[in-house]
Amino acid sequence: xxxxxxxxxxxxxxxxxxxxxxxxxxxxxxxxxxxxxxxxxxxxxxxxxxxxxxxxxxxxxxxxxxxxxxxxxxxxxxxxxxxxxxxxxxxxxxxxxxxxxxxxxxxxxxxxxxxxxxxxxxxxxxxxxxxxxxxxxxxxxxxxxxxxxxxxxxxxxxxxxxxxxxxxxxxxxxxxxxxxxxxxxxxxxxxxxxxxxxxxxxxxxxxxxxxxxxxxxxxxxxxxxxxxxxxxxxxxxxxxx
Numbered sequence: 001x002x003x004x005x006x007x008x009x010x011x012x013x014x015x016x017x018x019x020x021x022x023x024x025x026x027x028x029x030x031x032x033x034x035x036x037x038x039x040x041x042x043x044x045x046x047x048x049x050x051x052x053x054x055x056x057x058x059x060x061x062x063x064x065x066x067x068x069x070x071x072x073x074x075x076x077x078x079x080x081x082x083x084x085x086x087x088x089x090x091x092x093x094x095x096x097x098x099x100x101x102x103x104x105x106x107x108x109x110x111x112x113x114x115x116x117x118x119x120x121x122x123x124x125x126x127x128x129x130x131x132x133x134x135x136x137x138x139x140x141x142x143x144x145x146x147x148x149x150x151x152x153x154x155x156x157x158x159x160x161x162x163x164x165x166x167x168x169x170x171x172x173x174x175x176x177x178x179x180x181x182x183x184x185x186x187x188x189x190x191x192x193x194x195x196x197x198x199x200x201x202x203x204x205x206x207x208x209x210x211x212x213x214x215x216x217x218x219x220x221x222x223x224x225x226x227x228x229x230x231x232x233x234x235x236x237x238x239x240x241x
Contacts, residue, residue, distance in 0.1 A: 027055040028146045031073060033066040033080035033092065043079070043108075046135045054139050063087035063095075070096060070103075076146050077126070082109040082116055088220075090123050097124040106145055108133075114159050115179045115221075117152065127151030175239040179221040187214050189240040192231050 030047075032040045040059045047054050058073045060066035063084055070078055078096060080089040087095075093105040106127035107120045117128045126145045129138065130153050141151040175185040183204075190200045197211045204211075219225060222233045234240045 027051065027053055028142050029055055029057045029073075029076045030142065031058040031060065031066070031070055031075040031078050032056060033060050033063065033069075033078060033084075033089070035062050035081065035084035035086070037061050039081070047139065050135065050139045054142055063089065063092035066092055067095060071099075076104065077142055078103065078105045079108055079142070080105065082107050082111060082120065090119055093120065093125050094123040104145055106142065106151060108138075112153075112156060113181060114156055115181055117156055119179055119221075121150075128156065129153055130156070175234075178237070178239060180218060180239070184214050184218050184221070185239070187211065188218055188230060188234055191215070191227060192234050192240040
């Protein structure tokens with residue numbers, strides 16, 4: 001995948017107003033990162049009508065390619081998916097921020113899960129937005145981030161405040177502090193009890209593939225690679241019901 005550089009940084013194109021504040025600035029320079037090229041092309045088409053406010057200067061399929069593209073183009077914002085094959089968007093954000101603490105990364109995800117939001121903020125992301133966002137709202141949020149603000153989907157932000165308060169009061173399920181969702185905590189407890197994937201699926205009335213997907217998420221959040229590691233961590237940390 002080529003970086004898709006589009007030439008020199010454009011000059012300012014006049015004043016515009018957001019949140020009642022007038023300002024004159026060039027378009028926000030953006031690099032798009034996803035593990036599906038079709039998603040990237042869809043985002044480019046979505047943003048095409050806002051080229052005076054947001055300019056896609058580059059793109060990358062996968063986190064590994066993104067590192068070199070971002071280094072080459074030095075965009076204002078990197079817009080990337082949270083979950084990708086290989087290194088995740090969270091991993092990419094952490095690496096980019098370690099290389100340049102001022103680097104702005106915004107997560108764009110289908111996952112309406114505040115635990116992903118918390119993880120994104122922990123690795124230094126400047127925003128967490130859902131892929132259901134409208135094109136004009138996405139542009140506004142990117143401009144806010146470029147101006148130094150944090151962009152969070154409004155619905156998720158409200159739930160996150162409640163979740164954070166409950167965590168502070170220890171009013172939560174085992175594993176919540178490690179980022180596990182309530183369903184993941186439930187599945188981990190069944191794994192500790194020795195149930196197979198099929199038995200867990202039957203007990204929860206969900207599909208085998210859904211159980212596998214939850215387990216992959218559990219392994220990632222606990223920093224382990226397999227079932228044995230997850231059980232050992234759960235027993236050591238007491239994160240099972």
